[in-house]
Amino acid sequence: MWGIKTIIGLSALMFASFSASGTYSLNSYSFGPGGTNSAASNTYRTQSNLGEISGTANSNTYTSKSGAVQTEQLNVPAAPTLSNGSGTYYNELQFTLNTGILPSSTTYAIAVSPNNFTTTYFVQATGALGGSQVYQTYTAWGGSSGSYMTGLSNSTTYEVKVAAMEGLFTNTEFGPYASSTTTAPSISLSISPTSSNLGSLTAGSVITSTTNITASLTTDAESGANVFVFGQYGGLRSPSKSYTIAGVSGNLAALPEGFGLQGVNATQSSGGPLSLVSPYNQSANNVGIDSTAPYPILTTPKEVQSGSSVIELQAKSANIDPAAIDYQEQLTFSAAAAF
Amino acid sequence: MKKVSKLLVELSVALVVSITLFTVLPSKTMAASIGLSITTSPVNEVLSSKPGTEVSTTLHVQNNNALPLPMTIKLYTFSADGNSGRPLLIPATPADIFLNWAHFTPSSFVAQPDVPVAVTMTIDIPKTASLGYNYGVAFEPVITSANKGVSLNGSNVILILLDTASGNEVHSIQVTSFTASKKLYEYLPVTFYVNIHNNGNVFLSAGGDIFVSKTANFLPGSIIGTIAVNTAQGNILPDTNRVFQEQWTNGFPVFQPKQIDGHEISKNNKIVYQLNWNFSQVDKLRFGKYYAKLIMSYSNGERQVPVTAVLSFWVMPWKLMLIALFLLLLIIGMVIVVFLLIHRVRRLQRGTSRRRG
Numbered sequence: 001m002w003g004i005k006t007i008i009g010l011s012a013l014m015f016a017s018f019s020a021s022g023t024y025s026l027n028s029y030s031f032g033p034g035g036t037n038s039a040a041s042n043t044y045r046t047q048s049n050l051g052e053i054s055g056t057a058n059s060n061t062y063t064s065k066s067g068a069v070q071t072e073q074l075n076v077p078a079a080p081t082l083s084n085g086s087g088t089y090y091n092e093l094q095f096t097l098n099t100g101i102l103p104s105s106t107t108y109a110i111a112v113s114p115n116n117f118t119t120t121y122f123v124q125a126t127g128a129l130g131g132s133q134v135y136q137t138y139t140a141w142g143g144s145s146g147s148y149m150t151g152l153s154n155s156t157t158y159e160v161k162v163a164a165m166e167g168l169f170t171n172t173e174f175g176p177y178a179s180s181t182t183t184a185p186s187i188s189l190s191i192s193p194t195s196s197n198l199g200s201l202t203a204g205s206v207i208t209s210t211t212n213i214t215a216s217l218t219t220d221a222e223s224g225a226n227v228f229v230f231g232q233y234g235g236l237r238s239p240s241k242s243y244t245i246a247g248v249s250g251n252l253a254a255l256p257e258g259f260g261l262q263g264v265n266a267t268q269s270s271g272g273p274l275s276l277v278s279p280y281n282q283s284a285n286n287v288g289i290d291s292t293a294p295y296p297i298l299t300t301p302k303e304v305q306s307g308s309s310v311i312e313l314q315a316k317s318a319n320i321d322p323a324a325i326d327y328q329e330q331l332t333f334s335a336a337a338a339f
Numbered sequence: 340m341k342k343v344s345k346l347l348v349e350l351s352v353a354l355v356v357s358i359t360l361f362t363v364l365p366s367k368t369m370a371a372s373i374g375l376s377i378t379t380s381p382v383n384e385v386l387s388s389k390p391g392t393e394v395s396t397t398l399h400v401q402n403n404n405a406l407p408l409p410m411t412i413k414l415y416t417f418s419a420d421g422n423s424g425r426p427l428l429i430p431a432t433p434a435d436i437f438l439n440w441a442h443f444t445p446s447s448f449v450a451q452p453d454v455p456v457a458v459t460m461t462i463d464i465p466k467t468a469s470l471g472y473n474y475g476v477a478f479e480p481v482i483t484s485a486n487k488g489v490s491l492n493g494s495n496v497i498l499i500l501l502d503t504a505s506g507n508e509v510h511s512i513q514v515t516s517f518t519a520s521k522k523l524y525e526y527l528p529v530t531f532y533v534n535i536h537n538n539g540n541v542f543l544s545a546g547g548d549i550f551v552s553k554t555a556n557f558l559p560g561s562i563i564g565t566i567a568v569n570t571a572q573g574n575i576l577p578d579t580n581r582v583f584q585e586q587w588t589n590g591f592p593v594f595q596p597k598q599i600d601g602h603e604i605s606k607n608n609k610i611v612y613q614l615n616w617n618f619s620q621v622d623k624l625r626f627g628k629y630y631a632k633l634i635m636s637y638s639n640g641e642r643q644v645p646v647t648a649v650l651s652f653w654v655m656p657w658k659l660m661l662i663a664l665f666l667l668l669l670i671i672g673m674v675i676v677v678f679l680l681i682h683r684v685r686r687l688q689r690g691t692s693r694r695r696g
Binding site: 091124126128130150151153154155183184185186187188189190191192193194195196197198209213214215216219221222223225226228230232236239266268270271272273275276292293294296299301313325326327328329330331332333334335336337338339 | 380420498
């Protein structure tokens with residue numbers, strides 16, 4: 001029934017062994033999945049090939065994939081260099097890509113996570129974090145100067161890793177990550193000196209302090225901060241006479257008596273601007289109140305560096321005020337950020 | 340005679356009421372005589388724990404002066420002062436029982452120069468607690484006032500918002516308004532105001548983005564700008580409003596804060612802006628009608644709830660348009676002049692030819 005050639009062929013197949021020598025042995029071989037290398041549409045493009053050995057080797061420290069498609073891929077980028085500004089960035093981190101030998105036309109996407117990539121975000125072109133990968137060149141990501149990822153939470157450790165791509169079918173996986181921790185924002189207030197001289201109060205005259213107060217404010221609080229002022233007595237108090245020249249807001253020249261504060265100027269080296277709050281921002285003999293309740297005297301809508309204001313005290317006594325040498329007040333300046 | 344005696348009386352009264360206020364050195368320490376400088380961190384914090392539990396956080400304070408400074412801790416409560424997030428600090432009263440739930444370790448200490456001191460704040464939340472509580476924790480140098488004159492002190496207040504995660508909490512906010520500072524801009528930036536009202540009974544924070552598009556349908560691919568809102572994660576207290584101000588700056592040309600030696604300049608308490616012509620951004624010349632869509636979300640305790648709002652505005656760089664129109668008219672005029680000249684020369688040439696013929 002079967003021809004002699006068929007029988008010989010089948011016999012040869014049954015007894016044939018795979019190629020081998022003293023230095024190698026081919027245990028098995030097979031054809032890979034077939035396909036075309038030009039499949040594409042408006043939304044996808046694929047590359048595939050035929051007859052390659054498939055497989056992936058893994059360990060804890062490396063992944064090796066075989067095949068021509070894999071060899072087209074770029075080197076996986078090294079971990080980026082991160083900086084929290086020597087402990088000064090509380091809502092951003094600076095990152096600089098480490099490109100190695102990758103060509104300059106390579107584009108990179110940056111993945112960020114606050115929880116070891118349980119949740120992953122991607123740095124957008126604006127620096128904000130978003131849900132979609134944004135590929136940009138090394139130059140667009142700031143080059144050697146780096147760039148900033150923004151909108152981060154304070155006191156949080158972020159892991160950052162990078163993927164590379166250059167043209168089609170070269171996209172790498174995300175590489176190893178680097179981590180850095182944002183700091184907590186802070187606020188600094190300085191008051192100098194710790195006493196102010198009003199001299200002698202002459203009834204009916206407005207007396208201005210000879211020693212002005214300097215209040216300085218520095219903060220990296222993104223929503224800014226305020227300086228409040230309040231007094232122990234809400235005016236100049238004579239314990240021996242049980243009398244208080246009350247703190248007032250208004251024109252002391254027109255009022256019979258009173259005690260208040262006036263900001264002379266507000267400046268900053270950067271940020272802010274730091275500004276005086278009404279009624280402490282007046283001139284001449286118009287003063288803001290010294291009250292036992294905190295009143296805002298300085299404000300900044302955002303971060304400010306070396307904000308500073310000179311504040312002077314003005315007082316006026318009436319001729320019905322009891323004479324005393326123990327008129328006193330303790331003014332407290334308090335700094336607080338926005339909530 | 341009466342006038343003279345009255346004048347003498349007034350003069351004597353004036354002399355009597357002359358009050359001498361001497362300069363005093365109120366502090367026990369040398370540091371106080373050269374001023375006070377304190378740094379605290381964080382500036383605010385949200386704590387959350389259920390009634391019947393305790394919650395802790397670490398606060399840091401540092402004395403920036405050269406000499407040791409005795410420090411104490413005072414407590415305030417606070418509410419919202421306006422819609423900017425500024426606290427209205429309220430001195431503690433006996434009615435503020437919740438302030439007694441907080442204790443500090445250490446509660447008083449001597450802050451050595453330039454050494455951060457970590458202070459643990461622990462709040463024992465009773466089972467009867469509900470909703471939220473606002474603490475203002477003030478680190479204040481201990482200064483002994485003299486018995487005359489004006490002494491000065493300074494303190495830093497860290498704001499703590501406590502959420503008791505109790506069962507009767509209502510988490511709800513709404514966008515009261517979403518506006519731009521103008522309807523028509525010549526150049527960017529465009530300033531957006533997002534006014535949020537907390538109509539729940541516990542403080543909330545909301546975050547999100549403003550998406551800018553040339554089309555009203557905001558289809559994928561049509562978004563040309565994304566501006567994050569409330570990146571500082573500011574809170575909105577119950578039954579209050581808070582306005583978040585954000586800017587869309589991604590344009591050409593664009594007004595940017597003027598800087599000298601790397602520092603922003605301000606005049607009359609306002610930042611000074613100057614027009615920046617970065618020609619690498621020339622493809623971002625903004626022109627025409629734009630739409631902005633606000634998408635924010637907040638947690639209602641179970642899931643994120645979105646809130647949205649939409650507005651439109653125009654960007655018309657009219658000076659650039661006038662210059663472009665002028666150049667266009669100039670070119671058209673030149674073309675016409677050249678055309679007329681050519682026409683005239685040809686007529687002259689034809690006339691000359693006829694005469695020769």
